Amino acid sequence: MADMVAYRSLSTSMLRCLDHVPPPAARAANCVPVEADDLPDGGICTYPDCGVDVLIPRGADGS
Ligand SMILES: [Zn+2]
8 A cells, every 4th residue: 555645736736745735724625645656757845945755755864
């Protein structure tokens, strides 16, 4: 079973890492969770100054 790695906005196709998910109200209306299997080409968080590749597991190095 794949883990959810990000959210995608249905209206703008913006991808947000789990640190930068939109507020709950916006999320419910406009965003869907995406899993690693949904991003065969990878995915970069579109939040300003973030740029995290959501397919790279984080946390192992404490950052
Ligand atoms: Zn981000």
